[in-house]
Amino acid sequence: MSGAPVLAPLVEPVAQLSREEVTRYARHLSLPEVGEIGQRRLRGARVLVIGAGGLGAPVLQYLGAAGIGHISVIDDDRVETSNLQRQILHRDADVGRPKVESARDALVRLDPHLSVEAIDDRLTPDNALSLFAAHDLVIDGADNFATRYLSNDAAELTDTPLVWGTIFRFEGQVSTFVPGHGPMLRDLFPDIPDADSVPSCAEGGVLGVLCGLVGSTMAAEAIKLICGIGEPLIGRLLRCDVLTTAFTTLRFSADPDRRAVTDLAEVTAACAAPAVTAAPPVAEATVAEVRDGSGGAVIVDVRESWERQIVSIPGSVHVPLAAIVASGWPALAEAVGGAADIVLHCRSGVRSATALEAAAPGAPAGVRLRSLAGGIEAWTAAAADDQQP
Structure with a gap:
């Protein structure tokens, strides 16, 4: 003792x-x-x-x-x-x-x-x-x-x-x-x-x-x-x-x-206290806005490749968070093909908010960068609701 x-x-x-x-x-x-x-x-x-x-x-x-x-x-x-x-x-x-x-x-x-x-x-x-x-x-x-x-x-x-x-x-x-x-x-x-x-x-x-x-x-x-x-x-x-x-x-x-x-x-x-998904405030897009598709936003998945094998948003492009943090906007530029409206997403919204902060300072004027509120969890929940009788 x-x-x-x-x-x-x-x-x-x-x-x-x-x-x-x-x-x-x-x-x-x-x-x-x-x-x-x-x-x-x-x-x-x-x-x-x-x-x-x-x-x-x-x-x-x-x-x-x-x-x-x-x-x-x-x-x-x-x-x-x-x-x-x-x-x-x-x-x-x-x-x-x-x-x-x-x-x-x-x-x-x-x-x-x-x-x-x-x-x-x-x-x-x-x-x-x-x-x-x-x-x-x-x-x-x-x-x-x-x-x-x-x-x-x-x-x-x-x-x-x-x-x-x-x-x-x-x-x-x-x-x-x-x-x-x-x-x-x-x-x-x-x-x-x-x-x-x-x-x-x-x-x-x-x-x-x-x-x-x-x-x-x-x-x-x-x-x-x-x-x-x-x-x-x-x-x-x-x-x-x-x-x-x-x-x-x-x-x-x-x-x-x-x-x-x-x-x-x-x-x-x-x-x-409500759960906080992203530390500093960032521009967000709701699932309803993105699913509506009227804005023609390009969806960028910042998760790891193995996560996309489980579930992914149809039509989304893949740019891992690590690449965006390391290089900023240039890591996104080639993948989005000159799009002016870009929505980043991860599982719940934490990593996409980090990616947005890393990419935003170098983004050209007129480019709109947003983080998908609730991430793919919110996206799949909305899709499941649609399938309810």
């Missing part, structure tokens, strides 16, 4: 294990640090997992396999084909289903005696406090800043331990926050960042196996807290880089000048 707070086990044990449970958890029972009493604590635990995606999937799998008595999972997303590369709790047959329903079914297949509540909803200031208070521990696998800070504040207000993790590209972070026993997320990162200050995994990518590494670490933190064993990551931030196989630990302490969390007012405002 290195001076970390010694915590009592988080959960009281159930009365006994069944014969089947003794067999199922035999490898845990052989561990002196866990043993029968620890396994009975796991069976008595109630854990809330926020998110059934990249981090939530491995967390749910390992907590379900470990014998957690009750797991609630909250997520309002649906399974997509692009999720399957890393969210291995879900199967191809689950595409289109609510993630929480797919996750519940997967956990019950793993352990028919496991109690699972699937909450097809988003964590909000309206439900956070009651959900946190109803569970012994919360694991935050959310993919946005507002929800992460909502989790922190709800944990502080309800005195609920919180295990936190993030992933991006090849790097991950994990820490554990126990109110009254160490620093919290706001001691480490005091202010809620802007929603678009870091690209999403959809925009920036993520190595699938990183999710398993970070999610398994988060599950291990939960097990340690429930059983009262080991040294949880309280006051420590674990950082991993799978490209270099480097693991580092940053120690941090509570900020004595930080105001205590007394309500959810700040995170309520952050959760209510």
Whole structure:
């Protein structure tokens, strides 16, 4: 140990294990640090997992396999084909289903005696406090800043331990926050960042196996807290880089000048703020305007070639973002053939806004450059609406 707070086990044990449970958890029972009493604590635990995606999937799998008595999972997303590369709790047959329903079914297949509540909803200031208070521990696998800070504040207000993790590209972070026993997320990162200050995994990518590494670490933190064993990551931030196989630990302490969390007012405002798809304002074209076709705009796809293989806008030309950022307007000039009205698009509007900023300074007078609002996601949604009876 290195001076970390010694915590009592988080959960009281159930009365006994069944014969089947003794067999199922035999490898845990052989561990002196866990043993029968620890396994009975796991069976008595109630854990809330926020998110059934990249981090939530491995967390749910390992907590379900470990014998957690009750797991609630909250997520309002649906399974997509692009999720399957890393969210291995879900199967191809689950595409289109609510993630929480797919996750519940997967956990019950793993352990028919496991109690699972699937909450097809988003964590909000309206439900956070009651959900946190109803569970012994919360694991935050959310993919946005507002929800992460909502989790922190709800944990502080309800005195609920919180295990936190993030992933991006090849790097991950994990820490554990126990109110009254160490620093919290706001001691480490005091202010809620802007929603678009870091690209999403959809925009920036993520190595699938990183999710398993970070999610398994988060599950291990939960097990340690429930059983009262080991040294949880309280006051420590674990950082991993799978490209270099480097693991580092940053120690941090509570900020004595930080105001205590007394309500959810700040995170309520952050959760209510509309999502921002492009940092500085840029000229935009709506899907309706472009689909109308009356302006004769040339549509330029700034995504990668492999993305166009999944779906593309008919008639669009391809000029990758990297080329436009490197060369500016000349990268577009040859592809658009002297067009005076050009609409750039990507998946959601973030990269096309960046491309517009790079190309606009060199564009000739009279050339109209716009970014497609909502990107190809908005385009395909509009096309799907047209096909509805």
